[in-house]
Amino acid sequence: MNTPSEPSDGGPLDPGLSAVISERRQLINVAYRLLGSVADAEDVVQETYARWYAMSPEGRDAIKSPGGWLTKVASRICLDQLGSARARRETYVGEWIPEPVPDPSEWIGGRPAGRTADPADRVTLDESISMAFLVVLESMTPAERVAFVLHDVFRYSFAEVADIVGRTPAACRQLASSARRRIAASHARATPAARRADLVRDFKQAWEAKDIEALIGLLDPDATALADGGGLVNAAPRPLGGSEEIARYLIAATGLTTGQTILERTVNGQPGLVFQQDGVTVSVMAFDFADDRITSLWGVRNPEKLRGWTAA
Secondary structure, rough: OOOOOOOOOOOOOOHHHHHOOOHHHHHHHHHHHHOHHEEEEEHHHHHHHHHHOOOOHHHOOOOHHHHHHOOOOOOHHHHHHHHHHHHHHHHOOOOOOOOOEEEHOOOOOOOHHHOOOOOHHHOOOOHHHHHHHHHHHHHOOOOHHHHHHOOOOOOOOHHHHHHHOOOHHHHHHHHHHHHHHHHHHHHHHHHHHHHHHHHHHHHHHHHOOHHHHHHHHEEEEEEEEEOOOOOOOOOOOOOOOOOHHHHHHHHHHHHHHHEEEEEEEEOOOOOHHHHHHHOEEEEEEEEEEEEEEEEEEEEOOOOOHOOOOOOO
């Protein structure tokens, strides 16, 4: 069976096939927001296309909106996976943090089997994939998450969402409303984009200088920090809370960064830090902000979640 990206004769794609393939980016964007994992999103998209090509040509021709059909199938697969994902995360070693993604201009290869990342597969970066947003999505029920993402982020009608979730439009409206309240409850006072970049730069410099007082001054008094090593590398074994505890832990952990290069990079559409050892990304740190302070830090060290940050 040919995959959508591998036409059998190497020639130009027919318009119908081209239209189907052009949906790949949309599907990756939907699946990543629903699952918080690029690898899982890619698997969902692959399974979605497999189901499309498993149909007879007559069956495919009968579908008036291939894009709508593909999104519906991908969303249903995600909905099924969200339940099992929760069970897997209960047995996950340490804290589970959504997989970070780089800015499109910084997206590097590292897909399974050494494949190069296709530009169409890049996750569109906007506020709806900030780490803070994805973490709140993790607190939702699978149905809430699907209803909210499809309606509020991708603008599907509640009638369309109902067909995917298997509930009434009114029930889906309630699910999205509940999810919206969760988002609103977590929404911090906005910090200008330029100031966010300055805060991350100052944070990096204070950490490198082992200036604990400067770190404490940059962190909100009630700041929190999580690290995700997945049981594969060392990481903070528990959540950290409070500016002083976080600052002291970071200073104590400076030995972990010996010989590493710390780069200012865009992480999920926000200013962040990337740690590299001999050209290999070993950690990615994402931040959230309120007013003039850093309120949250997420450090992803699980190498399985960092494949997209290092050249294959």
